[in-house]
Amino acid sequence: MHKLGRSFYRRDTVAVARSLLGKYLVHVSRGVERIGRIVEVEAYLGPQDRASHSSRGLTPRTRVMFGPPGHAYVYLIYGVHHCLNVVTGRTGAGAAVLLRAVEPVRNVTGRTHGPGLLCRALRVDLRRNAHDLTGDELYIAAPPRAAAGAIVARPRVGVDYAGAWARRLLRFYLRGNPFVSRP
DNA sequence: TGCACGATGAAC
């Protein structure tokens, strides 16, 4: 399996989002390697994107988003669930891709069809915020046989407050995949 | 220092 390097994440955010589909998310914690196949993502383009956390500028929380690509941006939502993003584009772009659903591949139990469920199943929490994805504990890899299939584009979930940005087709998932959160 | 609210999930 080929681990994705910095250059993969440094590209255009939509391109990264689409090419993440079918890739393997790998998390090693307490000596257990958990793997999920990414089947649904959302792109958050930068400060101009009203749905993005980075639209409020550089703050303590969004510091990671504005940092170098290939790092994990993890945050707590509704005080209950964790969400995992990968930082994309050039350093300072403030862009990221939210991982919304994976399909269990190895050592994954419980449901994975949602950003919060995905983090729970793969044991990802705030301790992984700012983690370098080119390391050995949390990373994304291209599986041996990469046949992702057709990609569907839809509006993002839960960002109705973002006006015109809420209608942009920045959510991508693998057509027909049973693990997608909202087909 | 206080307060409104959210890139969700689950219960009712």
Next chain:
DNA sequence: TTCATCGTGCAC
């Protein structure tokens, strides 16, 4: 449709 639960960002 409602609620859990708390960090973040901004008002005061």
